[in-house]
Amino acid sequence: MPGEPILELKSVSSSYGRINALKGISLKVFSGEIVAMIGANGAGKSTTLMVICGIVPIESGEIYYDGKLINGIAAEKLPPKGLCQIPEGRRIFPRLTVRENLELGAFYRKDRASIAKDLDRVYSLFPILQERRGQQGGTLSGGEQQMLAIARALMSKPKVLLMDEPSLGLAPIFVQKIFEIISEINRKESTTILLVEQNANLALQAAGRGYVLETGNITMEDNAASLLNNPEIRKAYLGE
Amino acid sequence: MEYFIQQLINGLTLGGLYALIALGYTMVYGVIQLINFAHGEFFAAGGYVGVILLSYFAGLGYMETHPIFCLGGAFILTMAYCAFLAMGVEKVAYKPLRKQSRLAVLLSALGMSIFLSNGLMLTQGVFDKPYPGEFFQGGFEFGAISISYLRIMIVVMTVVLLIGLNILVYKTRMGMAMRATAQDKVMSALVAIGSNKIISFTFAIGAGLAAAAGIMVGLYYGSVRYDMGFVPGIKAFAAAVLGGIGNITGAMLGGLIIGMVEIFGAGYISGQYKDVFAFIILIAVLYFKPTGIMGENIDDTRV
Amino acid sequence: MIQEFKKIWKSFTIGIFWLLGLLWPLLGIHADGTLSFRRTLTIWLYIVLISLACLVIYVMHQSGIWARAGSPLKAVKEKIAYLTVLMPTWTWVLVAGVLALIFPLFTERYAQDVAINVLIYICLGLGLNIVVGLAGMLDLGYIAFYGVGAYSYALLNTNFGFSFWISLPFAAVFACIAGSIIGYPTLRMRGDYLAIVTLGFGEIVRLILNNWMKLTNGPNGILGIKVPGLFYPSFLDGFSIEHLWLKKLHYLYYIALALAVFTIIAVYRLNYSRIGRAWESIREDETAAELMGVNTFLLKLLAYVMGALFAGLAGAFFASRMRFVSPESFTFLESAMVLCMVVLGGMGSIPGIILGAAALIVLPEIFRGFELYRMLAFGGVMTLMMLLRPAGLIPAKRVGTRSEERET
Numbered sequence: 015m016p017g018e019p020i021l022e023l024k025s026v027s028s029s030y031g032r033i034n035a036l037k038g039i040s041l042k043v044f045s046g047e048i049v050a051m052i053g054a055n056g057a058g059k060s061t062t063l064m065v066i067c068g069i070v071p072i073e074s075g076e077i078y079y080d081g082k083l084i085n086g087i088a089a090e091k092l093p094p095k096g097l098c099q100i101p102e103g104r105r106i107f108p109r110l111t112v113r114e115n116l117e118l119g120a121f122y123r124k125d126r127a128s129i130a131k132d133l134d135r136v137y138s139l140f141p142i143l144q145e146r147r148g149q150q151g152g153t154l155s156g157g158e159q160q161m162l163a164i165a166r167a168l169m170s171k172p173k174v175l176l177m178d179e180p181s182l183g184l185a186p187i188f189v190q191k192i193f194e195i196i197s198e199i200n201r202k203e204s205t206t207i208l209l210v211e212q213n214a215n216l217a218l219q220a221a222g223r224g225y226v227l228e229t230g231n232i233t234m235e236d237n238a239a240s241l242l243n244n245p246e247i248r249k250a251y252l253g254e
Numbered sequence: 255m256e257y258f259i260q261q262l263i264n265g266l267t268l269g270g271l272y273a274l275i276a277l278g279y280t281m282v283y284g285v286i287q288l289i290n291f292a293h294g295e296f297f298a299a300g301g302y303v304g305v306i307l308l309s310y311f312a313g314l315g316y317m318e319t320h321p322i323f324c325l326g327g328a329f330i331l332t333m334a335y336c337a338f339l340a341m342g343v344e345k346v347a348y349k350p351l352r353k354q355s356r357l358a359v360l361l362s363a364l365g366m367s368i369f370l371s372n373g374l375m376l377t378q379g380v381f382d383k384p385y386p387g388e389f390f391q392g393g394f395e396f397g398a399i400s401i402s403y404l405r406i407m408i409v410v411m412t413v414v415l416l417i418g419l420n421i422l423v424y425k426t427r428m429g430m431a432m433r434a435t436a437q438d439k440v441m442s443a444l445v446a447i448g449s450n451k452i453i454s455f456t457f458a459i460g461a462g463l464a465a466a467a468g469i470m471v472g473l474y475y476g477s478v479r480y481d482m483g484f485v486p487g488i489k490a491f492a493a494a495v496l497g498g499i500g501n502i503t504g505a506m507l508g509g510l511i512i513g514m515v516e517i518f519g520a521g522y523i524s525g526q527y528k529d530v531f532a533f534i535i536l537i538a539v540l541y542f543k544p545t546g547i548m549g550e551n552i553d554d555t556r557v
Numbered sequence: 558m559i560q561e562f563k564k565i566w567k568s569f570t571i572g573i574f575w576l577l578g579l580l581w582p583l584l585g586i587h588a589d590g591t592l593s594f595r596r597t598l599t600i601w602l603y604i605v606l607i608s609l610a611c612l613v614i615y616v617m618h619q620s621g622i623w624a625r626a627g628s629p630l631k632a633v634k635e636k637i638a639y640l641t642v643l644m645p646t647w648t649w650v651l652v653a654g655v656l657a658l659i660f661p662l663f664t665e666r667y668a669q670d671v672a673i674n675v676l677i678y679i680c681l682g683l684g685l686n687i688v689v690g691l692a693g694m695l696d697l698g699y700i701a702f703y704g705v706g707a708y709s710y711a712l713l714n715t716n717f718g719f720s721f722w723i724s725l726p727f728a729a730v731f732a733c734i735a736g737s738i739i740g741y742p743t744l745r746m747r748g749d750y751l752a753i754v755t756l757g758f759g760e761i762v763r764l765i766l767n768n769w770m771k772l773t774n775g776p777n778g779i780l781g782i783k784v785p786g787l788f789y790p791s792f793l794d795g796f797s798i799e800h801l802w803l804k805k806l807h808y809l810y811y812i813a814l815a816l817a818v819f820t821i822i823a824v825y826r827l828n829y830s831r832i833g834r835a836w837e838s839i840r841e842d843e844t845a846a847e848l849m850g851v852n853t854f855l856l857k858l859l860a861y862v863m864g865a866l867f868a869g870l871a872g873a874f875f876a877s878r879m880r881f882v883s884p885e886s887f888t889f890l891e892s893a894m895v896l897c898m899v900v901l902g903g904m905g906s907i908p909g910i911i912l913g914a915a916a917l918i919v920l921p922e923i924f925r926g927f928e929l930y931r932m933l934a935f936g937g938v939m940t941l942m943m944l945l946r947p948a949g950l951i952p953a954k955r956v957g958t959r960s961e962e963r964e965t
Contacts, residue, residue, distance in 0.1 A: 537757065
């Protein structure tokens with residue numbers, strides 16, 4: 015993981031309405047890593063991802079992707095550059111079919127043959143999606159929707175994948191499968207992953223490094239194993 | 255019996271026209287939750303530009319030699335004109351207000367509606383502007399039922415446009431992007447769909463369809479007026495709500511129903527109050543089943 | 558400043574050529590097969606010049622020139638503001654009141670005519686303000702209540718001989734009933750839908766007035782309505798009660814003034830009452846208000862009915878002054894004009910609406926030559942106000958600020 019980070023935030027501040035959600039946070043993600051961001055509800059984790067993607071406007075600070083400043087870039091310009099997000103709550107398009115959802119993941123791509131191949135690949139990764147490919151997205155169960163969301167993101171061929179609470183509201187068996195897939199994507203495609211999670215245990219087990227976010231501030235940064243063994247973290251986030 | 259069939263045909267024709275106008279309302283509401291009051295004015299502008307072009311062609315003598323080409327050309331040019339008009343209005347009066355309250359953008363739309371209809375009045379005059387109708391006379395007769403060539407043309411054109419729209423929305427990439435934007439704008443941006451472009455495009459398509467309806471109304475009734483957009487606009491909106499706002503199939507269905515109810519109501523109940531039927535349906539739908547017959551299709555996400 | 562100009566000149570150029578493309582087909586294509594450009598280009602050039610001037614002003618504003626040049630002016634402005642704050646509001650009100658009372662003494666018919674119009678529209682604007690500005694509901698059929706009030710007096714007077722003063726409460730009651738009928742089904746609807754439905758209702762009322770020949774005489778209207786009359790004690794030849802028909806214009810002016818003052822005071826009291834605060838809470842966030850125990854439905858209905866009441870009173874007076882009513886006076890465009898006054902002056906702001914009504918009645922009189930462009934200007938003004946200054950010319954004063962109203 016040497017060299018320059020592929021994603022870097024420098025003293026980023028942002029407001030959500032009148033609430034100052036992020037108060038000057040800085041973090042680095044290197045290519046090929048899985049980095050976890052843990053913290054309580056309302057700490058600003060989702061806001062961080064939305065600010066990176068340009069959905070929530072940034073007030074001060076800088077965001078660098080692949081060495082270039084991306085402050086103020088329109089959100090829709092980022093997926094073609096390889097920066098994709100699977101937002102909180104899955105957000106699949108409810109009245110589009112599974113297949114259409116997947117095709118939308120590849121919306122910016124023009125290479126038809128390659129898209130078709132990726133579609134097959136994704137169907138083999140998630141056979142249930144192939145089975146339900148004609149169904150409307152809103153009719154799928156929570157776990158299936160999460161798989162669809164991940165599959166859709168894979169169709170974008172991301173270099174850096176931001177994931178917001180992938181385990182939220184899912185049955186444990188699905189959660190396990192999701193994290194297996196996360197590891198697999200990271201291993202096989204060398205996709206960098208920034209993982210935001212309330213389930214600190216799973217997140218830190220999957221990740222190499224971690225950041226702790228508390229009410230808009232980064233309070234701790236370390237490698238994941240150390241964080242897992244840190245008594246404060248264990249008390250606050252790991253339920254001890 | 256023949257009276258009934260005649261009314262049926264009338265109802266279908268009128269319903270198709272309402273459907274075309276309703277589609278513009280429903281698609282725009284689907285993407286940005288705005289009742290575009292100015293949409294009725296796109297319909298009126300279409301009627302005007304259509305008559306301007308057709309009169310021009312008539313003046314040059316092309317209408318006698320190639321009436322079909324002239325008509326086709328007028329349709330295409332008019333629809334393009336209204337598309338550009340709609341995109342301009344969106345850019346100037348609606349886009350800057352995207353982050354403001356709903357009331358603000360509604361008032362802006364209202365202002366634009368008044369501005370445009372008066373703009374038409376100032377540039378085109380207060381009186382009815384007649385269509386060169388000499389070229390489209392004649393028709394079929396089945397006993398007591400008469401169907402003019404004009405009416406056939408209108409029905410065919412409407413069907414063609416509606417099918418075209420369906421293909422656009424359900425079978426093309428752009429259509430998929432439109433549907434995605436209507437359902438979840440934030441997620442669309444995250445899959446590289448630029449919502450600004452989609453919104454402009456939606457306005458353009460909606461206005462184009464309304465323009466076509468405007469020409470057909472002008473041809474059918476023989477003339478256009480600067481305020482012709484007002485009442486049909488409300489009825490078309492009622493049709494959109496009836497079918498489920500944001501829902502394209504719903505708008506088509508709603509238009510047909512409103513058209514039928516109006517014709518049959520005028521024929522069998524009361525001719526004077528025919529405009530009232532659409533309003534009554536609107537109020538009834540909003541009271542008993544606000545999501546409409548086929549369900550809504552809007553961005554109901556939070557954040 | 559050049560920086561600012563660079564940012565915007567591209568949009569500007571695209572914009573003016575887009576406008577040309579939209580304008581020319583309407584003006585330059587003729588039915589005799591010719592194309593002309595002269596007229597279009599002249600009009601277009603006028604518009605371009607005016608826009609250019611606005612652009613320059615805008616760019617200077619963005620780059621802060623006005624702020625810098627205006628700083629000595631700002632000191633003077635602050636001094637004046639300080640002085641005005643020193644004098645309490647009631648002195649201003651007193652001055653305005655005295656001026657209003659002596660107004661007819663040194664003005665002629667025409668000015669009094671215009672003044673009566675302004676006063677009527679002040680009543681209408683304040684009434685609509687209750688619905689739009691206080692409770693936050695967009696009512697596009699408001700003029701229907703005006704019509705109900707007018708026709709109530711017209712019918713009561715011509716059919717049963719009721720005098721103006723007796724008919725006035727009836728007109729108010731009928732308008733309130735109409736408000737309840739229209740309000741009941743519509744108030745459960747979303748704000749956007751409410752607008753269109755009220756528009757529809759307004760049109761229905763107009764259609765009924767136009768087509769129900771037996772009751773309303775349809776488009777011919779109702780003639781021969783009597784002006785208000787007054788009984789007054791006279792001590793000339795011993796005590797007697799005399800009757801006077803208030804035909805003279807300045808009598809009508811004073812009645813209008815009384816009506817307007819009544820409306821102003823009533824709206825002011827409502828605004829600063831518990832009801833007014835409940836309305837404001839509904840306007841700001843209906844769900845939150847509901848959760849706080851505000852009976853949103855009843856309060857919305859109340860706002861509607863109160864708005865209708867004032868329109869009804871104004872309508873009755875209108876009928877007595879014109880002595881003739883017809884459905885022509887109660888079109889959607891009238892509703893839109895009243896709305897424009899509220900929007901222009903400032904939603905929820907009493908002085909703002911008074912200013913708005915005055916502006917929208919007096920200015921067209923001054924610019925009589927541009928009569929044709931009146932409605933065009935109304936439409937444009939409404940959109941422009943939303944774009945530039947949505948709070949209105951005299952924004953409503955509030956306790957504390959809200960995030961949307963923060964100056965950015």
